[in-house]
Amino acid sequence: FTTDINIGADITFSGGVDDVFILQTTGALLQAASTKVILVGGAQAKNIFWQVAGKVSVGASAVMQGILLVKADVVFETS
16 A cells, blocks of 8 residues: 555455455555454464554554554554
8 A cells, every 4th residue: 555554444364374464555544443353264363464664553442463564653552
């Protein structure tokens, strides 16, 4: 992507135990409060890669899964 990735609602990764997911953006990754990254069908967090050139912001009570590879800063909000 060349824009921000906005997670405004729950998202689901569906795949097998050996499937790999790579999401890249030159923008930011913004996850809204209380949203979830859900894994089904054997998909594993260790196989999800978020490559982000901008900042990452994970809202309060959100569930982020995967490996964050971030060039800028990462903020996990608590309230």
